Amino acid sequence: MASGLFLSALVYCFTAFAAHAHSGDGYGGGFVAGFTHPILGWDHVAAMVAVGLWGAFLGAPAVWILPVVFPLVMAFGAVAGILGIPIPAIETGIALSAVVLGIMIVFAVKPPIWVCAVIVGSFAVFHGYAHGTELPTTVNAFAYAVGFVVSTGLLHLIGISFGILVRWPAGRIAVRGAGGLIAFAGIVFLTGVA
Template structure:
């Protein structure tokens, strides 16, 4: 009568059995709507000039207080989408890149100076610059796998950048926070100057 197999002898078979039973790894890249959303979400984050200007909108809104703190983030995506539509449709808009750099210079300067113009002036300024940002994105839009998901990601990222600016801008409740927010505004304005100089 043969001896029963020892535990040592069974172990390799156990390992083999477990390997054979392991489910197939479904390695895949995101496609369709998920890919469209991620691509759209990353698009506004990919350009530092866009990024700092959108944060500046939030910072300035926080400085201006209600109702500007929420009206500027309402105005910006709407007008930006209008600019995006112009870009998608190929309608020519001049001075787009200088306009984007200038937006960082001006909006950052507004934060540094703690400027408090009338709400309509602030909205006009932010909206005017939003056209350049939207156009640049619209003109560069790829043939998205899922246009709706791409657009949703794009707008969500823009809104979250504003929110980041507003969040940081909330520091103005404290004296040291005012200094920090104005310093960030200064950095944004300086960054805008560098982008502007690079274009000249």
Template sequence: MPSFSPQSRAALLALPLMLLAAQAGAHTGEGINTGFASGFWHPILGWDHVVAMVAVGLWGAFLGSPSIWILPVVFPLVMAVGGAMGVVGMPLPAVETGIALSGVILGLLIAFAVRAPIWVAAVIVGVFAIFHGHAHGTELPEAFSPYGYAVGFVVGTGLLHMIGIAFGFLTKSEIGKAAVRGAGGVIALVGAAFLFGLA
């Protein structure tokens, strides 16, 4: 078992408290001192974003190759386009509804083990990515560089996709497939909670 210095132990114990303290302001970037950091934490500390982005990785893993890699690439690329739309002030109706629906629909696709063709899956993921990106772009703090912020939220999104992919590898066993489908159901419920204003 590795040994840690007292300073390391203190830092490890403080990390959860710092994350909890940052959560209240991270969705808008308040209290975060760089564009990259604000962009990075924005998707990670917003549950409406988390469930959809993990779902993309899960669904890609469930569909198998090449979806396992294509979907998590399509999402941040298209999300960056939506982010640019938000930064320049281009209107997009029902952004919050689109974000909530992304959790509901992607969760249900996983829960019901829907095996869509790769182009259909990419279109579904791309449409939802526009909404997520637009939300990131419109919430860009004025004091921060849009470039650093954009790189931050793409990196944060990629991390969430990788978490979904990692859990998606459970589909190699029947028990794992059931667990992943159950996770899809949970994601759909979280999305529904946001959709109906319960979260």
């Protein structure tokens, strides 16, 4: 089941349109708009699944710390976006998050947990900022924030579910391969091919 969920997420990563997630359009009420925003762009999906995958690859305590750090820091990035605090290169940072996290998985990089948290938290700022700047004016900001935090958590869980396969030799290969696909997706977005 976990591999099916992950495969579905990867297929979605390559078929979703990034521009959809960055259009600023609201889909329903505040919660619905926030919930759908991360899942309507493959750049967000790839990076958020990668956080769960890398956490699972690293094992405890990273498997739980990284998926908590990301939405917490992402919320601060969203506030910066809502307030209009300028942060440069948001789309580049989002694309780089998929590239870097994917590479960490491919090469089984295992830095100290605080380094992992800094890497994940740094990229979370870019994702949160994108969510914050694209807050539809007609929705409740709190409900919107709850929606994008919940969907982010679910994307992390998809990554963790697939990442649990690292317990077996073939599973480690599959997880590292998924990291390669995520890094490739980030490169595609970074170069503007998609």
